[in-house]
Amino acid sequence: MSNYRIIVEFDGTGFSGWQNQSGRNNTIQGQLENALKIVLKHEVKLIGAGRTDAGVHALNQTANFFSSINFDSIRLLNSVNSLIPRSITVKNISGVGDSFHARYSAKAREYEYRITLKRISVGRMYYHHVKYPLNFKLMTVAAEMFKGEHSFKSICKNKSDKHDFKCNVSKLEIKLNRTGQMLVFRIKANRFLHSMVRGLTGTIIDIGRGKLDLDDVKNKFRNGEKIKATYLPPDGLFLKKIYY
Numbered sequence: 001m002s003n004y005r006i007i008v009e010f011d012g013t014g015f016s017g018w019q020n021q022s023g024r025n026n027t028i029q030g031q032l033e034n035a036l037k038i039v040l041k042h043e044v045k046l047i048g049a050g051r052t053d054a055g056v057h058a059l060n061q062t063a064n065f066f067s068s069i070n071f072d073s074i075r076l077l078n079s080v081n082s083l084i085p086r087s088i089t090v091k092n093i094s095g096v097g098d099s100f101h102a103r104y105s106a107k108a109r110e111y112e113y114r115i116t117l118k119r120i121s122v123g124r125m126y127y128h129h130v131k132y133p134l135n136f137k138l139m140t141v142a143a144e145m146f147k148g149e150h151s152f153k154s155i156c157k158n159k160s161d162k163h164d165f166k167c168n169v170s171k172l173e174i175k176l177n178r179t180g181q182m183l184v185f186r187i188k189a190n191r192f193l194h195s196m197v198r199g200l201t202g203t204i205i206d207i208g209r210g211k212l213d214l215d216d217v218k219n220k221f222r223n224g225e226k227i228k229a230t231y232l233p234p235d236g237l238f239l240k241k242i243y244y
Contacts, residue, residue: 001066004073005096006046008032008061011087012234013125018052018061028052028061028088035083039076040069049102049242050109053195055234057126059112060091062242064102108170108243110188113201114236118181127182128236134208136176136183142207143172145218146200154220154227155200156193167191172200186240195231203229 010028018028029046036044049062073093080090099105116127117134146152146169153165171188185201206212206229220227 001068003064003066003096003098003100005062005064005092005094005100005102006032006090007092008063009059009089009091010057010061011125012052012055012057013087015054015087017054017056018048018050018058028058029063031084031088032063032080032090035080036065038083039079040067040071042067042069047102049106050192050239052237052239053234056237056239058239060241061239062102062106064096064100102242105244106242108188108190109192109239110171110186110241110243111192111197112238112240113185113187113197113232114182114238115184115201115205116182125235126238128232130205130209132209134205135210136174136208138214139174139204139208142204142214142217143174145221147172150221151224152193152196152200153224155196155203155229157195157199157231165193167193167196174204188243197237198231198234199227199229202232203227205232206230 015028016026020027020029029048033044033046044065044067046063046065052058052061077090077093114127116129119129120127149166149168151165152167156165167189169187169189171186173186174183175186176183187197187200203212203217207214207217212229217227
């Protein structure tokens with residue numbers, strides 16, 4: 001059996017997320033596994049680096065699988081792409097060592113959240129529209145407090161089953177375009193909790209619009225108290241890169 005790494009991009013609109021779930025057949029993992037099964041003529045179990053929620057997109061999701069079949073990577077890539085929806089594209093398939101594990105071998109993951117401050121029609125499914133004026137300088141100050149290693153229990157959703165809430169955020173930057181109408185959050189960390197990116201971005205947006213007080217958020221975050229922030233919707237969220 002040989003181990004193979006697969007890199008995929010997808011538009012998560014209309015899908016039930018990456019991971020196969022009981023009662024939910026329309027997943028990215030399921031689409032890929034079905035196509036690989038048809039081409040390789042055996043069951044395939046994909047191990048994904050990140051379990052994106054319903055509606056979340058990916059630019060470079062990484063997964064791995066094992067197969068005893070000798071195949072040409074380019075032919076397999078083209079065959080799989082011909083069998084899956086156009087909203088999913090396999091970008092690369094390559095052989096890796098047996099010890100490679102898409103999830104546990106990852107050193108860090110990077111997400112991107114896109115926001116538009118004006119109403120748009122073209123590409124609207126890839127941006128979250130914020131209708132309120134924002135204090136960009138205050139948001140930049142707010143972003144700084146989340147950098148480094150902290151407990152993010154106050155940010156993640158209550159239904160999280162995690163017992164270890166510590167994450168090391170090595171990057172949290174906010175980029176505003178030249179027109180001042182669109183901004184992008186880029187967040188890189190060694191690990192992420194459930195809905196952590198959507199909670200972080202929602203918290204910073206709420207500070208920027210004056211809904212939350214910066215000092216109050218700082219105190220609650222430091223003390224592990226629940227922050228009543230808005231969790232932004234999945235449409236603006238992208239899994240950008242997995243670092244190994």
